[in-house]
Amino acid sequence: MTKKRVIFIEPLGNKANVFDNYMKLPLVGPLYLGTILYNNGYDVKILNENIIGKQLDPYDLKADIFCLTALTVSANRAKVLAGQLKKLYPESKVLFGGIHASLLPDEFINLVDHVIVGEAEDIIIDIIEGKYTQKVINGTKCKDLDKLPLINYSLLDGFETIDIVPVMTSRGCPFDCNFCTVTKIFGKQFRMQSPERILAEIENAARQSKYKEFFFYDDNFSANKKRINKLCDLMIEKKLDITWFAQVRTDLAKDPDLIKKMVNAGLRWVQIGFESINDETLKAYHKSQTRKDIEDAIEILHYYGVNIHGMFMFGDDNDNTENIRNTVDFAIENNIDTVQFMILTPFPGTKIYETLDSEGRIFHKNWDFYNAMFVVFHTKQINPAKLIHETFSAYKKFYSIKRTLLESVLLCINIISNAFSWNFKNSKKYGIDTLFIRIAAKIIIQKYKNLPEEYVKYIEKIEKDFYLSK
Ligand code: B12
Ligand code: SF4
Known part of the structure; x- marks a missing residue:
């Protein structure tokens, strides 16, 4: 059986921020979720537009599941990407989680397959396996942070440049x-x-x-x-x-x-x-x-x-x-x-x-x-x-x-x-x-x-x- 391919995407906000050039740093959420999936046999990649240094071209992306994350400032860019990915790859699933999704889940409801509110380490495998049918999925707070996996940083494209x-x-x-x-x-x-x-x-x-x-x-x-x-x-x-x-x-x-x-x-x-x-x-x-x-x-x-x-x-x-x-x-x-x-x-x-x-x-x-x-x-x-x-x-x-x-x-x-x-x-x-x-x-x-x-x-x-x- 071929491994399911999962791509996490952290988009870059449309308006320049003093941090964008100076601190090219990833959110750790996708790193933890990506590591859990990788450790469970999935083919995982994490793409961060700020670290890559340009906007991603959706034509270059191929995955069974796309996982978008965004702060409020990058929500509009995430919306554009979600729309493009859904249109180009109707067979693939598009998920949206992270800070902005947790604050305003309804905003993305018609654009993606699932919106995830809150922390997702405990449920990510079930989500990817399609065990949830509802549009908005509530995450659970990770009770024991010592039980998280040790991060596999190599999943992040360009980690060596940080x-x-x-x-x-x-x-x-x-x-x-x-x-x-x-x-x-x-x-x-x-x-x-x-x-x-x-x-x-x-x-x-x-x-x-x-x-x-x-x-x-x-x-x-x-x-x-x-x-x-x-x-x-x-x-x-x-x-x-x-x-x-x-x-x-x-x-x-x-x-x-x-x-x-x-x-x-x-x-x-x-x-x-x-x-x-x-x-x-x-x-x-x-x-x-x-x-x-x-x-x-x-x-x-x-x-x-x-x-x-x-x-x-x-x-x-x-x-x-x-x-x-x-x-x-x-x-x-x-x-x-x-x-x-x-x-x-x-x-x-x-x-x-x-x-x-x-x-x-x-x-x-x-x-x-x-x-x-x-x-x-x-x-x-x-x-x-x-x-x-x-x-x-x-x-x-x-x-x-x-x-x-x-x-x-x-x-x-x-x-x-x-x-x-x-x-x-x-x-x-x-x-x-x-x-x-x-x-x-x-x-x-x-x-x-x-x-x-x-x-x-x-x-x-x-x-x-x-x-x-x-
Ligand atoms: C590190 C950090 C930075 C870094 C890197 C940020 C980056 N890459 O965007 C730096 C210093 C550069 C930075 C800058 C800024 N930051 Co900052 N930052 C943080 C901080 C402290 C940690 C981020 C993190 O890794 N969190 C921990 C992980 C575990 O959480 P997570 O990534 O959200 O992931 C979990 C869930 O959300 C969910 N999830 C996330 N994505 C997905 C996707 C899917 C598909 C699923 C299923 C689940 C899921 O599951 C994950 C695991 O449980 C947060 C505070 C915080 N506690 O989060 C503020 C925070 C994100 N920053 C914030 C802000 C405002 C900013 C700035 C605008 C201004 C500033 N503070 O000076 C700039 C903007 C930068 C930008 N991207 O344009 C706000 C965002 C508020 C908002 N509504 O957008 C936060 C929440 C702080 C706050 N006090 O409110 N920041
Ligand atoms: S609520 Fe906590 S994390 Fe947020 S600004 Fe105040 S002290 Fe900092």
Whole structure:
């Protein structure tokens, strides 16, 4: 009997995103599902348009089952592909799962054979075997993440070109930020792999990749401190030759001993959702974090030599021009290493979406623009066009040539001072990786400069119509 051929497709959103060129990373869902199917005798391929570097031509694809996945921003592209595949290959099945499908299953119902809501490791074989007849299939939350198979990364076309190795060791988040879709899809219960299992995941990935920089995709990697403590002990004991970065919350700063241990185990960068320096806004987001927590976290992480990628969001009802400008100054004064200034995006299924939608403030639902770079709703204190303009000015100021040049000089002094064992103040801060990222960010921002200009014109028109209709 010939093996059934299954192709997973992760499409790339139609509108450019700062990440697309800079971070060509796959979602791990298709990797887990693909590995389960492969281990059960299926012929599996995972295609990611961002990693491949171009849009897939459906004429080049042949499979018994096509499995599409998408974020909200790539949903439109997934729709196009679904339509093309169904038309070209009426004998093949087309499935659609992932974040957007889980949030809005009805949107795809007439385009594909099945829409899958939520996690699918426990049901993927039955789905592929055709054991479900209903259009929308509800997945089940994976109870024991240690029982997942070790990922076969070679199923992903172009894996060898990815210089950051993705690993995800937990699902769900006990917090309830009103803009976030994580709890909606993965739940509020924090489910996690054991330290021993994470070590096995790392060793498995390290065997398959020539790169040594790992990214723990976990939304809140250090949510369970005991687990990370033990993991770091194991990593240190094993003398793993890797460096890593992870997404954490500011509360990690409350445990300096743990930070120290994480650094010894290879931690180099943390990504933190600071969101805002305004306590009112943080409260409105239900972020359970204050400006003081942010300041403390920066101080202590820097003290231990950890680089910080700080993520901020603009567009809350409390936000205005002054706030945004103060945020850039805050980031510069506090020496945050790299930043992302995003625009608040009400993703369907989130509390903020429900509120803005019920107030009639969402001015379009073209998912192409739902990538945190565009304004899609009527903001309160600062109009959408101005918000875009201020966000890009914030980027320009943070990643200014002057600051990058100064950073280069400090880096040179740092290298020289290390060579002569001088005690150069704050020497850990001026690292070559920070400099590279700053330069890369500068180039990326330049590249996308025209994009918001085009969009500003578009929203100016929408705004005018909105106010005229009032
Ligand atoms: C890693 C990551 C990234 C990486 C890579 C992303 C990529 N390839 O798209 C980077 C850093 C580049 C990134 C960027 C962005 N991200 Co991001 N990211 C994540 C993160 C942390 C993990 C993704 C992951 O692997 N999940 C774990 C696996 C297990 O889940 P999964 O892939 O969805 O698969 C499971 C199910 O969904 C289902 N399934 C999935 N596909 C299919 C298909 C079929 C056929 C079936 C049956 C089942 C199925 O089964 C799988 C196994 O159970 C998620 C948060 C999260 N917890 O998911 C945010 C998340 C996906 N990101 C998000 C966002 C908003 C973004 C950005 C727009 C902005 C930003 N955060 O700065 C950009 C956009 C990038 C883009 N693609 O255009 C949002 C998406 C919200 C939405 N409605 O779209 C999320 C959910 C975070 C959040 N707080 O809400 N991101
Ligand atoms: S933003 Fe982070 S902390 Fe808040 S609910 Fe989402 S994953 Fe949890």
